[in-house]
Amino acid sequence: LPLGRILTLQDMEDVARDVLSYKANAYYSSAADDQITHTENVRAFSRFFFHPRVLRTVSQCSPATKILGCRSSLPIFVSSAALAKLGHPLGETNITRGAGRTGVIQMVSTNASFSASEIYAARVSPTQPLFFQLYKKRDDSEAEKLVQEVEALGYNAIFLTVDAIVAGRRDRDIKAPFALEDQEREGTKQQPYVEGPQEEEGHTLGTSGALVAGNDVDMTWEKTIPWLRSVTKLPIVIKGIQCVADAVLAAETGVDGILISNHGGRQLEYSLPSIEVLYRLRIQRPDIFQRIEVYVEGGARRGTDILKALCLGATAVGMGRPFLYAQSAYGDAGVVKIIRILEQEIVYGMRLLGASSVRDLVPEMVERVDWQPE
Ligand code: FNR
DSSP states (O other): OOGGGOOSHHHHHHHHHHHSOHHHHHHHHOOSTTOHHHHHHHHHGGGEEEOOOOSOOOSSOBOOEEETTEEESSSEEEOOOSOGGGTOTTHHHHHHHHHHHHTOEEEEOTTOSSOHHHHHHTOSSTTOOEEEEEOOBSSHHHHHHHHHHHHHHTOOEEEEEOSOSSOOOOHHHHHSOOOHHHHHHHTOOOOOOOSSTTOBTTBOOHHHHHHHTTBOSOOOHHHHHHHHHHHOOSOEEEEEEOSHHHHHHHHHHTOSEEEEOOGGGTSSTTOOOHHHHHHHHHHHOTTHHHHSEEEEESSOOSHHHHHHHHHTTOSEEEESHHHHHHHHHHHHHHHHHHHHHHHHHHHHHHHHHTOSBGGGOOGGGEEEOSSOOO
């Protein structure tokens, strides 16, 4: 399909599904158990409706913002998603170039197919910001070395993932197991798959199981956050907050931000949809939004989804799968394409809402209904 015929993120996903291998499709699209949380991440956005304001000056309309002090052309970012080479030989560097050309920030996974320095080198300008997603290894000194390496390279923030101490059960991914040969062919820097702890009743935990082996399962508020603070000067964001109580704890612990996320429904099945957690935080603890930056990810596919999250107080919205699909289908041009689609949808929505900047998006503009549109 010519790129010009792609009008929505769903169109892009449809093209990608046709070009991806069975294994890549299984790894990218799968989610835990019956995929309820993943499905509801997407559907939950449709329970939020707007109260648009009219007769306002919106001819000058800017969707630009700042995320952790870094300029971003849109209130979105690329969520870390591992193994982009499964979909395209240039993998994550497609995303780096596409994001750089459009002024969007990419969060690079610990389990990327390229090293942090290779991805850093793919930036289109010396001022292009990059965030780093950390899976903390059990061994503190190994984790410290990695954090200091990315800080020395020039990465702008650390997102510590806390919702994946063990791999969620993703049936389709488990049926397409990840073998050492695949890792070598795909060029990932991961340790070879070892039979052992992640073997369960004769089944492996698929790609995700192989990737989280070796991660620290004993992270705590008391120990891990102060440890991370002591080894880096970079802003720290906790990725994988799934309830109001932990959002409050994070603010009290003194991190710079939280990313409300259930890992795209890939970890605990029946974790509440991300936008619902954001909504509860807005209702129950509006003060938190004054103290730290709050981001959300999971299921956002339209400009209106992003605008709803911004009205509820999010600084920006992350997306994972859409960028994997876009780079798989068309390389960096695909990444630029979906960012342009989102830009058009966001600016269009802002104008019709009566908002000329992201500051004009306020809680009074959105209402949660208790019925689910068909
Ligand atoms: C992920 N995600 C993820 N998160 C993380 O912290 N480190 C990682 O390496 C990965 N890897 C990864 C691979 C794939 C294939 C997917 C789909 C997701 C989770 C990711 O950062 C984010 O939470 C979700 O992708 C957001 O949901 P959507 O936008 O994909 O619905």
